[in-house]
Amino acid sequence: MGTAAIQSSLALTRDGIFVEIARLLERFRAGESAITSETVIAEDLTMDSLQVMDLMMELEDRFDVSIPLNLVPEIATVGQLADTIYASKTGA
């Protein structure tokens, strides 16, 4: 399945967005622990602040949304990140 197809099939649901984010975060996973909605981005993953900003850019393109830098400090967990993107997609 191509990237465009992934976008169209996953972009509409909050859980679909979470699955896609978790897939993108796989390369930053520390040890064996799985990525869950409760995973804290700045603490449980091997990402520095610059990598977090670059991830946001990647997600903006993946889901065709804007994730303003001002919002980033308020996004602590992967679940909150999925919520933020879902809210942007649905205009909620």
Place this chain on the structure above:
Amino acid sequence: MGLFDRFKTIREVHGAVKACGADPFGVKMDRIVSATEAVIEGRPTILCGSNNYLGLTFDADCVGAAQRATQEFGTGTTGSRIANGSYSCHKSLEIDLADFYGKKHCMVFTTGYQANLGAISTLVGPGDFVIIDADSHASIYDACKLGSATVIRFRHNDPVDLDKRLQRIANEPGNKLVVVEGIYSMLGDHAPLKEFVAVKKKHGAYLLVDEAHSMGVMGKTGRGLLEQEGVDADVDFVTGTFSKSMGAIGGFLVSDHPDFEILRVACRPYMFTASMPPSLVASVRASLAKLRAHPELMVRLWRNVDTLYHGLEAAGFKLGRQKGPVVALHINDPALAARAWHGLLQYGVYVNLALPPATPSGTALLRCSVCAAHTTEQLQRVTDVITKVGLELGIIRDVSVRIAAAE
């Protein structure tokens, strides 16, 4: 948790860097001999990392102007422009700069950092958007934090990416300010300004260009990248600093915007700090006059850029793609870069060590900056020393070995 416990990671990283034998962030210059020479730890050292592009720090006219201004107006203004008054020299400098850039208005700030902080945080407000290059200087990021506009980041020097991100907010009613830099201070690359101008026009956005590293360096008369690219009239706001080619400290914002003057009573980093001291205002005015009277200073600078860039390229170093007065040597391993930096210092060559996250994409850099006042002999010495250290540490291979490998 202790007050400074959250700096644990920084402390560890800094400790690892200092393990190279010295602290790259704590270099002490015992004596400054000239624009290109200092004494560091008792050693005569060639300065090749001071951003002193035109070499005017010891220019007799600039020094004389600063001395006379100190005699006449005192050592400091002891207050801000709005609370304690402007000196006539502040206004004169603003008129000089507006004239130099061919713009109607100019505001002078106490530092270049504050010029970006003030301009960007004030030009856009709640409901507006500021769209910044991902590799922007810290002053631009900090301005975004101080201001209340929504901040969007686009991929470095990528007009297509900027277009895409502006498209996503096309239906939002707020003003949009795009911020780019003439020359990026770490890799020395410059913005594709014509393309950025086309994108900002398409979306009805404003464009601010920070010419900190390109003023007095690029363009026929030294106005920077906007002059070189012929887009003066399409750039809405220009910021810059006096701490590089002008050889002092201070910053500015110029524009043709008819309501510009309101910024003087709205821009907090302008209003709530003491103004530039008279000595510096005078030396900057002298430096600007020198640049305007002697554009050949830039010819000398670029001749020196050629010498250093091609010398290091021939030695086999991986350099920034765009040639300019910032010559950055890419070294993948930060610890190796720190050892190389210390090796250079011990041989009497000062360059800058730049490490992630201040550098793009996790690269470590040995960052050289070229000066119009460097002699060919000095640049040869710098090239020889960097090559020697590069060979000793295995960063480059001997030319004969490389030729043999290529055959």
